[in-house]
Amino acid sequence: xxxxxxxxxxxxxxxxICFAVYSAGHAFNRVYKPLLEKLGLxxxxxxxxxxxxxxxxxxxxxxxxxxxxxxxxxxxxxxRLEAAGLVKRTRGAEDERTVIVALTPQGRALRDKAGAVPxxxxxxxxxxxxxxxxxxxxxxxxxxxxNKALGE
Amino acid sequence: xxxxxxxxxxxxxxxxICFAVYSAGHAFNRVYKPLLEKLGLxxxxxxxxxxxxxxxxxxxxxxxxxxxxxxxxxxxxxxRLEAAGLVKRTRGAEDERTVIVALTPQGRALRDKAGAVPxxxxxxxxxxxxxxxxxxxxxxxxxxxxNKALGE
DNA sequence: TCACGATCAGTTGAGCACAATTTAATCGTG
DNA sequence: CACGATTAAATTGTGCTCAACTGATCGTGA
Numbered sequence: 001x002x003x004x005x006x007x008x009x010x011x012x013x014x015x016x017i018c019f020a021v022y023s024a025g026h027a028f029n030r031v032y033k034p035l036l037e038k039l040g041l042x043x044x045x046x047x048x049x050x051x052x053x054x055x056x057x058x059x060x061x062x063x064x065x066x067x068x069x070x071x072x073x074x075x076x077x078x079x080r081l082e083a084a085g086l087v088k089r090t091r092g093a094e095d096e097r098t099v100i101v102a103l104t105p106q107g108r109a110l111r112d113k114a115g116a117v118p119x120x121x122x123x124x125x126x127x128x129x130x131x132x133x134x135x136x137x138x139x140x141x142x143x144x145x146x147n148k149a150l151g152e
Numbered sequence: 153x154x155x156x157x158x159x160x161x162x163x164x165x166x167x168x169i170c171f172a173v174y175s176a177g178h179a180f181n182r183v184y185k186p187l188l189e190k191l192g193l194x195x196x197x198x199x200x201x202x203x204x205x206x207x208x209x210x211x212x213x214x215x216x217x218x219x220x221x222x223x224x225x226x227x228x229x230x231x232r233l234e235a236a237g238l239v240k241r242t243r244g245a246e247d248e249r250t251v252i253v254a255l256t257p258q259g260r261a262l263r264d265k266a267g268a269v270p271x272x273x274x275x276x277x278x279x280x281x282x283x284x285x286x287x288x289x290x291x292x293x294x295x296x297x298x299n300k301a302l303g304e
Numbered sequence: 305t306c307a308c309g310a311t312c313a314g315t316t317g318a319g320c321a322c323a324a325t326t327t328a329a330t331c332g333t334g
Numbered sequence: 335c336a337c338g339a340t341t342a343a344a345t346t347g348t349g350c351t352c353a354a355c356t357g358a359t360c361g362t363g364a
Contacts, residue, residue: 010267010270010271011202011205011263011266011267011270012202012206013199013202013203013206013218013219014292015285015288016202016270016288017277017284017285017287017288017291018180018184018195018273019199019202020287020288020291020292020295021173021176021177021180021291022177022180022195022199023219023220023295024173024291024292024294024295024298025173025174025177026220026351026352027220027295027298027299027302028170028173028174028298029351029352030298030299030302030352031298031301031302032170033352033353042318042319042320043170043174043320044319044320044321045319047165047171047174050163050164050165050168050171051165053163054164054165059342059343060342060343061341061342061343066165067165067175068175068178068179069320069321069322070321070322070323071342071343071344071345072321072322072323072324072343072344072345072346073320073321073322074343075343075344075345076319076320076344077319077320080319092342095329095330095341095342096328096329096330096342097328097329097330097341097342097343098329098341098342098343099342099343099344111163114163115162115163118162118163118168119162121170123301124297124298124301124302125169125294125297125298125301126294126297126300126301127294127297132169133167133169135169135172135290135291135294136167136168136169136172138287138290139169139172139173139176139287139291140166140172140176142176142277142278142279142287143172143175143176143179145276145277145278145279146176146179146180146182146183146276146277147179147182148278149183149275149276149277149278150179150182150183150276178321178322181321181322182322185322185323194348194349194350195350196349196350196351197349211312211313212312212313213311213312213313221350221351221352222351222352222353223312223313223314223315224313224314224315224316224351224352224353224354225350225351225352226313227313227314227315228314228315228349228350229349229350232349243313244312247311247312247359247360248312248358248359248360249311249312249313249358249359249360250311250312250313250359251312251313251314305364306362306363306364307362307363307364308361308362308363308364309360309361309362309363310359310360310361310362311358311359311360311361312357312358312359312360313356313357313358313359314355314356314357314358315354315355315356315357316353316354316355316356317352317353317354318351318352318353319350319351319352320349320350320351320352321348321349321350321351322347322348322349323346323347323348324345324346324347325344325345325346325347326343326344326345326346327342327343327344327345328341328342328343328344329340329341329342329343330339330340330341330342331338331339331340331341332337332338332339332340333336333337333338333339334335334336334337334338
């Protein structure tokens with residue numbers, strides 16, 4: 001009604017895209033949980049494994065950049081993966097500040113069992129692959145703009 | 153190439169809508185943080201306040217249903233809001249199993265200061281309101297399908 | 305009536321997330 | 335070459351999230 005949009009509506013929960021994203025993230029997590037339990041992984045651990053399945057022998061920092069997580073989150077997470085026998089962490093030879101994360105044979109083998117996971121998610125989403133790809137691209141673009149705004 | 157889509161591509165991080173949602177949620181959180189610090193709230197606390205600003209004197213269970221959170225998350229969160237003087241928690245009179253959460257005058261007053269928050273998010277998103285509304289509706293629909301799949 | 309199952313909040317334990325700080329190694333500039 | 339700045343990881347503290355469980359209360363049917 002007024003020239004400037006009334007802030008009242010903006011404060012309504014159901015109008016907020018942030019809450020939509022927040023609650024969708026939790027919903028994904030809950031759908032993933034039973035699928036990942038078969039692999040003995042949590043969702044963030046699964047993400048770290050995805051990074052390693054794409055490229056092995058990665059410094060912690062690179063994993064953090066891919067996943068937007070810092071060492072405070074990754075160090076204990078990777079120690080748990082190491083305790084589970086899926087990865088090995090060793091100091092970098094040429095730069096001893098870094099820690100290189102490498103898959104063990106068991107870690108590499110887990111990839112086969114993980115193949116069924118995305119299929120299960122696809123089914124639960126009730127979407128076609130094309131719809132999901134389109135949404136994903138939009139959300140990634142939004143995320144990148146948010147992260148860019150943070151750096152300014 | 154094959155008839156059925158190869159699972160290899162599905163296991164790539166950048167192809168996963170779940171990771172897009174997950175990382176966008178973190179990006180939102182990081183954008184919110186400096187805005188909410190002025191109110192002395194975390195993002196989940198802000199969500200609880202949004203619920204209460206819409207309807208006061210709500211049982212914990214109703215807040216949980218709105219936010220998709222359980223008592224294990226809400227009980228300590230609401231205790232912190234109570235310690236901050238923003239809400240009061242009292243056992244329900246007619247049903248003593250419930251705990252009714254009510255705003256204090258300070259909690260009600262905080263709503264005015266919160267008016268600036270959504271504007272800040274809108275700016276950081278780099279989107280028009282219409283674009284955000286469209287995305288929000290899509291994400292909510294996806295979330296609801298995921299939650300429905302969980303209940304089956 | 306009262307016994308039993310359902311419901312609501314709270315508690316505990318494990319794991320994730322980030323801010324702030326620490327430690328160690330490396331880099332860059334004088 | 336030395337020394338301050340930077341970088342990588344780890345650590346600590348606070349808070350969120352869920353699963354599993356507890357305890358109290360409620361409602362209903364035998």
